[in-house]
Amino acid sequence: EGASAILNITKKPNESFNHILDILNAGVNSVKDMLDSLLELSRLESGADEVExxxxxxxxxxxxxxxxxxxxxxxxxxxxxxx
Known part of the structure; x- marks a missing residue:
């Protein structure tokens, strides 16, 4: 999210640029969510976390x-x- 956040702060008023930036942010968030889910699954499978x-x-x-x-x-x- 770091680079896309910087782009978001400095984004130009160009509508096309803003749309591409929104898509980039959505993609980054999606990948982050997937990685978080994989890490959580790994912790559960290893027994590091308990399921309640x-x-x-x-x-x-x-x-x-x-x-x-x-x-x-x-x-x-x-x-x-x-x-």
């Missing part, structure tokens, strides 16, 4: 996700419902 199973209310989780993605759905003329 918890009960969750799936309805609450789905409602949170729906609220988070409602704006995206509306932009695409989609209806998002958890009912």
């Amino acid at each position: 199973l918890l009960s969750v209310n799936i309805a609450d989780v789905l409602q949170q996700l729906a609220a988070e993605y409602q704006a995206v759905a509306l932009k695409k003329d989609l209806r998002l419902s958890t009912e």
Whole structure:
């Protein structure tokens, strides 16, 4: 994220440049998330971390996700419902 963050600070008002920078940032974040997941999996497989199973209310989780993605759905003329 370091180089893309510097570019973001100094980015030019060019819309095309901004779009490319957004794509770059999304790609960097995606790779970071994948590496974090692989490191976590490695820790779990080695026994360095313990898994703790918890009960969750799936309805609450789905409602949170729906609220988070409602704006995206509306932009695409989609209806998002958890009912």
